[in-house]
Amino acid sequence: MWWGxxxxxxxxxxxxxxxxxxxxxxWKSRMDRRxxxxxxxxxxxxxxxxxxxxxxxxxxxxxxxxxxxGQLKGILSAVLSWCQLNRSDPHLxxxxxxxxxxxxxxxxxxxxxLSAAPPEASVGDIMESIEExxxxxxxxxxxxxxxxxxxxxxxxxxxxxxxxxxxxNTASSSQEVCCRTVSDPSGGAKSLKxxxxxxxxxxxxxxxxxxxAHHFQLQS
Amino acid sequence: xxxMRRSGGDLFDPILLADKRFHGEGYQEGYNxxxxxxxxxxxxxxxxxxxKIGSEVAFxxxxxxxxxxxxxxxxxxxxxxxxxxxDSLLGMVGSFPYExxxxxxxxEDLDKIRSKFKQVCSLLNVQPAFQNxxxxxxxx
Numbered sequence: 001m002w003w004g005x006x007x008x009x010x011x012x013x014x015x016x017x018x019x020x021x022x023x024x025x026x027w028k029s030r031m032d033r034r035x036x037x038x039x040x041x042x043x044x045x046x047x048x049x050x051x052x053x054x055x056x057x058x059x060x061x062x063x064x065x066x067x068x069x070g071q072l073k074g075i076l077s078a079v080l081s082w083c084q085l086n087r088s089d090p091h092l093x094x095x096x097x098x099x100x101x102x103x104x105x106x107x108x109x110x111x112x113x114l115s116a117a118p119p120e121a122s123v124g125d126i127m128e129s130i131e132e133x134x135x136x137x138x139x140x141x142x143x144x145x146x147x148x149x150x151x152x153x154x155x156x157x158x159x160x161x162x163x164x165x166x167x168x169n170t171a172s173s174s175q176e177v178c179c180r181t182v183s184d185p186s187g188g189a190k191s192l193k194x195x196x197x198x199x200x201x202x203x204x205x206x207x208x209x210x211x212x213a214h215h216f217q218l219q220s
Numbered sequence: 221x222x223x224m225r226r227s228g229g230d231l232f233d234p235i236l237l238a239d240k241r242f243h244g245e246g247y248q249e250g251y252n253x254x255x256x257x258x259x260x261x262x263x264x265x266x267x268x269x270x271x272k273i274g275s276e277v278a279f280x281x282x283x284x285x286x287x288x289x290x291x292x293x294x295x296x297x298x299x300x301x302x303x304x305x306x307d308s309l310l311g312m313v314g315s316f317p318y319e320x321x322x323x324x325x326x327x328e329d330l331d332k333i334r335s336k337f338k339q340v341c342s343l344l345n346v347q348p349a350f351q352n353x354x355x356x357x358x359x360x
Binding site for chain 1: 238239242243244245246247248249250251252253254255256257258259260261262263264265266267268269270271272273274275276277278279280281282283284285286287289290292318319320321322344345346347348
């Protein structure tokens with residue numbers, strides 16, 4: 001009877017315990033591996049399942065965003081070529097060229113934003129970046145103030161941000177952001193609207209039909 | 221030994237099941253994560269492509285409409301030919317579904333629009349500035 005000897009039994013149990021531990025470890029690492037493999041397979045499958053829909057969504061958004069600025073460039077380009085053909089006043093041509101450059105810059109800025117950042121940032125992400133930048137004062141009203149302009153994304157109500165920063169004269173980092181918000185024309189809507197209005201004035205000065213401005217709603 | 225073998229066979233099933241279960245759990249986690257990043261990635265890529273096409277087509281529409289307005293009161297033969305070509309370009313641009321990435325003739329139609337635009341420019345004897353933004357090279 002082999003279990004009769006106390007010492008022998010202990011040895012046997014120890015060995016078994018060791019083996020058990022090794023097996024458990026192997027089992028665990030095997031299952032971890034399976035989990036990782038599954039994760040990897042799922043990651044690819046999940047990605048493939050939504051990639052096309054995401055593309056289609058983004059495509060529509062991108063096309064819509066470029067509509068106004070593209071038209072503006074087209075109008076200005078036509079007016080410029082017309083003025084050049086008629087050998088118009090060089091001052092006028094310079095002025096149109098400047099507007100055209102501004103429109104092209106505007107377009108590039110919109111394009112840059114589309115290609116740079118994910119279209120949607122969760123509130124959590126933004127809160128994190130605000131914390132990283134040490135903008136605690138802004139945190140008091142996160143919903144109202146942060147709509148992504150912390151990362152330089154398009155922001156429709158930048159006025160709030162500017163106001164908040166303006167009140168907080170102590171934090172230098174806030175000031176920096178504040179300056180960037182003010183100087184950055186990327187807010188988009190406003191400066192594009194300004195360009196459209198300038199373009200409408202230009203058309204009027206050139207004696208061109210107001211149909212153009214109406215058709216593209218330059219003054220709305 | 222016979223008993224061991226029998227129970228060994230029964231034991232093997234849970235191992236396989238656990239194998240499947242862990243793989244399945246990982247798969248589900250990965251699938252959710254991948255689905256999320258797929259949307260973001262796809263949207264970014266799509267928005268770049270949509271922006272390029274949207275910008276280009278919008279440019280043509282602004283250009284052609286403006287020239288049409290400039291020329292509309294002229295009645296000479298040359299102007300009416302220009303106006304006809306401009307109308308044709310405007311018609312093509314107007315019916316081009318620039319917002320629809322699933323449109324199967326997208327590239328084909330875009331090429332037609334581009335060559336019509338070239339025709340318009342040569343008829344008008346102009347070389348428009350900022351015809352395309354620097355990044356607007358097509359990539360499909």
